[in-house]
Amino acid sequence: xxxxxxxxxxGVLCLIVEIFNGRKAIVPITIVGLLAILGLTATGFNxxxxxxxxxxxxxxFATTFSCLFIVLTIFLVALSPNFHEKQITKIxxxxxxxxxxxxxxxAMVAFGNLSMFFLGIEILSIALxxxxxxxxLSIKSNEAGMKYFLxxxxxxxxxxxxxxxxxxxxxxxxxxxxxxAGSSADVEDWFxxxxxxxxxxxxxxxxxxxxHFWAPDVYEGSPALTTALMSTLTKxxxxxxxxxxxxxxxxxxxxxxxxxxxxxxxLSMTIGNIMAxxxxxxxxxxxxxxxxxxxxxxMTLLAVTTSAGVLLYYASAYALSGIAxxxxxxxxxxxxDNEDIFNFNGLGKTSPVLAGVLTCSLLSxxxxxxxxxxxxxxxLFGQMLNAGHIVLVIVAxxxxxxxxxxxxxxxLAMYTKEATEEARPVPFVFHAVAVSAIALNIAIGLxxxxxxDLLN
Amino acid sequence: MQNVLQEIGVDNYIYLSTILFCIGIFGVLFRRNAIVMFMxxxxxxxxVNLLLVVFSTYHQDAAGQVFxxxxxxxxxxxxxxxxxxxxxxxxxIHSIDIDKLKNLKG
Numbered sequence: 001x002x003x004x005x006x007x008x009x010x011g012v013l014c015l016i017v018e019i020f021n022g023r024k025a026i027v028p029i030t031i032v033g034l035l036a037i038l039g040l041t042a043t044g045f046n047x048x049x050x051x052x053x054x055x056x057x058x059x060x061f062a063t064t065f066s067c068l069f070i071v072l073t074i075f076l077v078a079l080s081p082n083f084h085e086k087q088i089t090k091i092x093x094x095x096x097x098x099x100x101x102x103x104x105x106x107a108m109v110a111f112g113n114l115s116m117f118f119l120g121i122e123i124l125s126i127a128l129x130x131x132x133x134x135x136x137l138s139i140k141s142n143e144a145g146m147k148y149f150l151x152x153x154x155x156x157x158x159x160x161x162x163x164x165x166x167x168x169x170x171x172x173x174x175x176x177x178x179x180x181a182g183s184s185a186d187v188e189d190w191f192x193x194x195x196x197x198x199x200x201x202x203x204x205x206x207x208x209x210x211x212h213f214w215a216p217d218v219y220e221g222s223p224a225l226t227t228a229l230m231s232t233l234t235k236x237x238x239x240x241x242x243x244x245x246x247x248x249x250x251x252x253x254x255x256x257x258x259x260x261x262x263x264x265x266x267l268s269m270t271i272g273n274i275m276a277x278x279x280x281x282x283x284x285x286x287x288x289x290x291x292x293x294x295x296x297x298x299m300t301l302l303a304v305t306t307s308a309g310v311l312l313y314y315a316s317a318y319a320l321s322g323i324a325x326x327x328x329x330x331x332x333x334x335x336x337d338n339e340d341i342f343n344f345n346g347l348g349k350t351s352p353v354l355a356g357v358l359t360c361s362l363l364s365x366x367x368x369x370x371x372x373x374x375x376x377x378x379x380l381f382g383q384m385l386n387a388g389h390i391v392l393v394i395v396a397x398x399x400x401x402x403x404x405x406x407x408x409x410x411x412l413a414m415y416t417k418e419a420t421e422e423a424r425p426v427p428f429v430f431h432a433v434a435v436s437a438i439a440l441n442i443a444i445g446l447x448x449x450x451x452x453d454l455l456n
Numbered sequence: 457m458q459n460v461l462q463e464i465g466v467d468n469y470i471y472l473s474t475i476l477f478c479i480g481i482f483g484v485l486f487r488r489n490a491i492v493m494f495m496x497x498x499x500x501x502x503x504v505n506l507l508l509v510v511f512s513t514y515h516q517d518a519a520g521q522v523f524x525x526x527x528x529x530x531x532x533x534x535x536x537x538x539x540x541x542x543x544x545x546x547x548x549i550h551s552i553d554i555d556k557l558k559n560l561k562g
Binding site: 220 | 470490541544547
């Protein structure tokens with residue numbers, strides 16, 4: 001509850017500090033503030049509270065995911081001043097939009113009422129449209145913003161229509177009432193149509209396979225920091241919200257919807273990986289890799305009651321390695337007009353630490369042991385085998401092997417090719433963010449039970 | 457209101473708003489002028505607003521009408537951002553035809 005208020009207040013504070021000429025203080029204030037909010041949120045663990053007539057329910061699911069979002073936002077905010085060096089006069093706008101986006105994300109996992117959920121998803125989306133189009137002189141960024149806006153508004157329409165039909169069938173926006181009505185036998189047919197439309201809208205937002213076509217274009221065109229935000233924070237938020245919605249919508253998934261989830265998950269993994277193999281632009285490659293990871297995360301929906309912990313673990317592992325990878329990508333592609341793989345040639349010699357971090361994070365995404373990505377996949381597959389989806393697990397394992405192919409393309413470029421340009425000094429912040437993100441990733445890999453047990 | 461709803465029937469309202477929603481979808485998918493696409497999105501959202509109000513009367517529950525206020529405010533904010541992006545595009549390429557935006561491919 002206080003998490004949400006504190007995040008919004010911090011965003012407003014950023015705008016006010018700018019008025020009083022405290023531009024240099026904005027990023028430190030935000031990071032300290034977010035750390036304080038992280039502490040505040042973590043203390044609320046294990047005492048769930050519902051406030052404002054059940055509008056906001058901070059149960060353990062909401063608390064742990066909010067903590068994850070806040071950690072990711074701290075990393076992204078820390079990277080901001082260097083990335084926006086040329087537009088440093090607008091830094092307060094960029095930071096406060098990110099904070100408002102975070103507040104939308106927290107509302108999306110802590111909702112107890114569909115209206116709160118809708119407001120959360122719209123706060124998140126509108127902030128993202130602005131960020132995607134924020135490099136307004138670049139035609140690529142404009143195009144990415146426009147595409148994302150049209151697709152996002154389209155998906156919002158579906159979500160809204162779904163909410164309206166669910167309201168029509170149950171007579172309430174309250175999640176507890178909807179859960180009760182959804183599990184009773186004599187619910188109107190509108191309820192199922194509404195649930196399907198809502199799911200379609202959410203699949204657009206997580207960029208799962210039949211609805212993924214916007215993702216590569218938007219990821220490539222947006223400013224690199226926004227791409228980092230979309231592929232880590234937004235993906236995790238959308239996935240967590242979708243998980244919570246499915247859990248509340250119908251506890252016992254009917255057989256047909258299980259089949260639909262299996263098909264969508266397999267499609268996402270396969271299409272994402274196959275398409276990623278032939279990409280030369282790193283941002284675009286990571287967009288397809290994100291689509292395949294969305295496919296993996298969608299698998300958790302097949303065992304909604306037991307797999308919240310696995311989803312948290314997978315999301316943390318994926319997002320932390322994504323942050324580490326993007327910290328390096330931001331450094332390498334700074335002041336370049338493209339993000340092609342040849343930019344990374346010889347990074348292993350010119351900047352061994354960053355090359356090492358990028359290697360670790362890509363190995364984690366591919367699922368190589370000692371990194372948490374591997375354990376995330378192990379727990380996920382174990383969960384799915386328990387639920388009896390053997391075919392799905394086989395396809396997922398094959399897909400993990402395919403994904404090694406394109407991750408290694410980048411790793412090989414860093415270590416086997418000659419550098420095309422002189423080494424540039426690496427600003428401290430890139431080292432700090434990249435190393436601490438990958439250290440967190442390895443730490444949760446070494447002590448997986450810490451995260452897994454939080455939600456079981 | 458309740459009488460009107462009973463005479464016409466809640467089903468007909470659902471059909472009407474579904475048709476409006478579909479018109480909006482086809483507008484987004486088939487028109488290439490950005491402003492017309494924005495208008496189509498507005499039709500989609502307003503079809504839902506109509507549906508929400510109908511259900512609100514049907515259930516004798518005010519929550520649906522309150523939700524309409526939220527969704528109107530959100531739609532206004534969304535279109536404001538969309539138009540701002542459109543102005544940026546117009547300044548760069550002097551056109552608002554979506555088909556001219558083809559730099560990102562692969």
